[in-house]
Amino acid sequence: SYELTQPPSVSVSPGQRARITCSGDALPKKYAYWYQQKSGQAPVLVIYEDNKRPSGIPERFSGSRSGTMATLTISGAQVEDEADYYCYSTDSSGNQGVFGGGTKLTVL
Amino acid sequence: QVQVVESGGGVVQPGTSLRLSCAASGFTFSTYDMHWVRQAPGKGLEWAAFISYDGGTKHYADSVKGRFTISRDNSKNTLYLQMNSLRAEDTSVYYCVRGKDRWLQSRFDYWGQGTLVTVSS
Numbered sequence: 001s002y003e004l005t006q007p008p009s010v011s012v013s014p015g016q017r018a019r020i021t022c023s024g025d026a027l028p029k030k031y032a033y034w035y036q037q038k039s040g041q042a043p044v045l046v047i048y049e050d051n052k053r054p055s056g057i058p059e060r061f062s063g064s065r066s067g068t069m070a071t072l073t074i075s076g077a078q079v080e081d082e083a084d085y086y087c088y089s090t091d092s093s094g095n096q097g098v099f100g101g102g103t104k105l106t107v108l
Numbered sequence: 109q110v111q112v113v114e115s116g117g118g119v120v121q122p123g124t125s126l127r128l129s130c131a132a133s134g135f136t137f138s139t140y141d142m143h144w145v146r147q148a149p150g151k152g153l154e155w156a157a158f159i160s161y162d163g164g165t166k167h168y169a170d171s172v173k174g175r176f177t178i179s180r181d182n183s184k185n186t187l188y189l190q191m192n193s194l195r196a197e198d199t200s201v202y203y204c205v206r207g208k209d210r211w212l213q214s215r216f217d218y219w220g221q222g223t224l225v226t227v228s229s
Binding site: 001030031033035037042043044045048049054084086088089090094095096097098099100101102 | 143145152153154155158167168169170203211212213215216217219220221222
């Protein structure tokens with residue numbers, strides 16, 4: 001079955017740039033979406049269709065996609081950005097949704 | 109305001125069945141595709157099932173295909189997940205999720221708080 005691969009963890013200091021990657025063979029033809037999940041809470045959409053930011057999401061969150069890799073970038077990470085981040089997309093048929101394994105972002 | 113509220117979780121034995129419900133309010137339920145997403149304790153998110161706005165199209169993750177059935181009653185603004193032949197690995201929090209866009213290439217813009225299903229003997 002189709003898989004999206006993320007690094008298990010990323011660590012940055014406050015104010016630094018954090019980059020979280022997501023790789024998958026179908027990404028050249030499928031959008032990537034990014035979700036933030038803080039401990040004990042439901043996930044929140046932070047990026048959709050590769051690089052669009054929902055209303056209410058800070059401008060420091062941005063996304064990009066190139067070839068088989070999508071990237072979530074947090075420019076000037078804040079302590080409150082500590083969370084698990086998941087990419088989401090579909091397989092090449094578009095009939096199965098897939099989440100990446102998740103990346104734990106530590107900001108300290 | 110938009111709300112989706114899951115119910116029906118609990119502790120069940122392996123091999124048995126359970127039906128989850130999701131009550132939707134604050135939006136025109138019959139015009140939105142819906143999904144179930146699950147999360148095992150301490151693990152990542154797993155997309156489980158999709159149903160189109162009119163119930164005419166359904167898709168499932170390989171891990172639940174043939175055992176789980178997604179359905180909806182637009183007259184009751186309710187989404188369902190019928191889970192049969194439950195296994196220990198189905199133990200998860202199950203989230204009811206609204207799809208903002210059509211099909212599976214979609215923003216998941218509203219999530220419920222989840223209902224916990226525990227499969228254990």
